[in-house]
Amino acid sequence: MTGETVDPGKISLLKHDGDRRARALRAAFEPSAPKDLLRGFAALLVATAVVISVLFGVGVSVIYRAEMIRDAEVLADSVAEALLAQERDLLLAPAEPGVVAVRLAEEHFAAFDRRMRRYLQPFGIYKIKVYDADARIVYSTDVPLIGRADPDNPLLRQVLASGATLSEIKRRGQVADLGGGVRFDVDVVETYLPIRHDSRVIGSFEVYLDLGRQYEQLDRSVAVSVVAGVLVVLVAFAVLFAFARHGAARYALVLSEFAHRDATDPLTGALNHHVLLEKTEALRQRLGDGEGQRGAICLALIEVDQFPALVDAAAPVTVDAALRGVSSAIHEQMRDDELLGRHRGGTFLAVLARPDLSDAVLFGERIRRAVSGTATPGGGRSVTASVGITRCLPADDVATAVRRAEDALRRAKSDGRDCVRAA
Structure with missing residues (x-):
C-alpha cells in the first residue's frame, strides 16, 4: 500500500465515462443501428449538399459581381480618359x-x-x-x-x-x-x-x-453554375450513399449474425438461457389480455440420461451429434410459438404455450419416445431422456416454476430415468 488517496471526483468521472462508452457500445449493436446510421448519413449528405449549393451559388455570385465591377471600372476609365483627352x-x-x-x-x-x-x-x-x-x-x-x-x-x-x-x-x-x-x-x-x-x-x-443586361447574364450564369454544381454534388453523393448503403447492409448482416450467435446455442440451435427467459416473458404477455397480464404456460425440462457418462465414454463429436439429435427431436414436437432453450449441459428447457398440465405431460411423453429412438453415431448406445413438467401460473415467477420443473426432473431420474413426471 502506498497510502495514496483517490479523488472521488475522478472516480465519478471515470464511472460516467464508462457508462457513456457502455451506452455507445450497446447502441452500436442495436438491430436498428445500421438503418439509423444510414438515415443519419443521408440527412448529413442532404444538409451538406444544400450548404455546398448555397455556398457555391454565393461564391459564384460574388465572383461574377466582382468581375462586373472590374469590367465597369475598366470601361469607365477608358471613357473618362477619352473624354479628358478630347475635352x-x-x-x-x-x-x-x-x-x-x-x-x-x-x-x-x-x-x-x-x-x-x-x-x-x-x-x-x-x-x-x-x-x-x-x-x-x-x-x-x-x-x-x-x-x-x-x-x-x-x-x-x-x-x-x-x-x-x-x-x-x-x-x-x-x-x-x-x-x-x-x-x-x-x-x-x-x-x-x-x-x-x-x-x-x-x-x-x-x-x-x-x-440591367449584365444582371440578367449574371442570374443566368449563376443559375447554370449552381445547377451544374448541384448535379456534380448529387452524383458524387449518390455514389457515396450507394457505398454507405452497401456498408450498412453488411453491418446489419454482421449484427444479425452476432445477435443470432448471442441468442442461440451454436451447437444445438436452441436459445441461450437469458434469451429464453426474455422471450418467455414476452410469450406470457401475448397469451394474457394485452394489458400487462400474463397467461398460464407449462415448462418441460428434458435431460439426456446419464449425460456425464456419455461424455466420458464417447468422443466429443459423438456427444455433439447426440445433443443435436435430441434438440431436433424436441423441436419437431413443438408448435411454432413455443420456445426451446439450452438449460445446461445435456438439459433443455421447453416453454409450452399450453395452460393445461395434462397436455404438457402428453407432450413430454412424445418427447421421451422421440428421444429414445435416437442413437449416438457409429452404432453407439441409444439415448434416453427424463422429463420434468410443471405449470407456470400468471402469478408465478418463471424462476420458481423452473425450480418446480427441476424437482419433477429429479423424481423422474430417481424413478429409473426415461420417464415423465409432473410437479
Whole structure:
C-alpha cells in the first residue's frame, strides 16, 4: 500500500465515462443501428449538399459581381480618359496663376453636352458627372444637378483625397438617362475616377453604368453554375450513399449474425438461457389480455440420461451429434410459438404455450419416445431422456416454476430415468 488517496471526483468521472462508452457500445449493436446510421448519413449528405449549393451559388455570385465591377471600372476609365483627352481644353482652366482647376464655361455648355450624350450613348452609360476639387458638380448629364456640392459622398471624398479609382453597385430608385427620360429601380455601377493635373488630383468623374443586361447574364450564369454544381454534388453523393448503403447492409448482416450467435446455442440451435427467459416473458404477455397480464404456460425440462457418462465414454463429436439429435427431436414436437432453450449441459428447457398440465405431460411423453429412438453415431448406445413438467401460473415467477420443473426432473431420474413426471 502506498497510502495514496483517490479523488472521488475522478472516480465519478471515470464511472460516467464508462457508462457513456457502455451506452455507445450497446447502441452500436442495436438491430436498428445500421438503418439509423444510414438515415443519419443521408440527412448529413442532404444538409451538406444544400450548404455546398448555397455556398457555391454565393461564391459564384460574388465572383461574377466582382468581375462586373472590374469590367465597369475598366470601361469607365477608358471613357473618362477619352473624354479628358478630347475635352481637356474645355474642362481644365486656370483658377489663379499657376493653378489649374476643373471648369466649364457657360458658353461651351450646350455643345459640350451634345457631344457627351452622343459619345456616351453606345456604352450603356446612364449618367456622368464631373466634380471639381471641392466636390462641386461642374457638369452632369442630369442638368439640374449642376452647381450642387456633394461633400458627404464618402467614395468621392476618398477619390479626391487619394486619387484611387473606386466603384460600387447600387440600386437607384430613379435615374435620368441620356435621352432625358427617367428609369426606375435601376442597378448601376457608380465609378469614381480622379482627374489629375501635374500629378495633383483636381476633380473626379462619376460614371453610372447600366447593369440591367449584365444582371440578367449574371442570374443566368449563376443559375447554370449552381445547377451544374448541384448535379456534380448529387452524383458524387449518390455514389457515396450507394457505398454507405452497401456498408450498412453488411453491418446489419454482421449484427444479425452476432445477435443470432448471442441468442442461440451454436451447437444445438436452441436459445441461450437469458434469451429464453426474455422471450418467455414476452410469450406470457401475448397469451394474457394485452394489458400487462400474463397467461398460464407449462415448462418441460428434458435431460439426456446419464449425460456425464456419455461424455466420458464417447468422443466429443459423438456427444455433439447426440445433443443435436435430441434438440431436433424436441423441436419437431413443438408448435411454432413455443420456445426451446439450452438449460445446461445435456438439459433443455421447453416453454409450452399450453395452460393445461395434462397436455404438457402428453407432450413430454412424445418427447421421451422421440428421444429414445435416437442413437449416438457409429452404432453407439441409444439415448434416453427424463422429463420434468410443471405449470407456470400468471402469478408465478418463471424462476420458481423452473425450480418446480427441476424437482419433477429429479423424481423422474430417481424413478429409473426415461420417464415423465409432473410437479
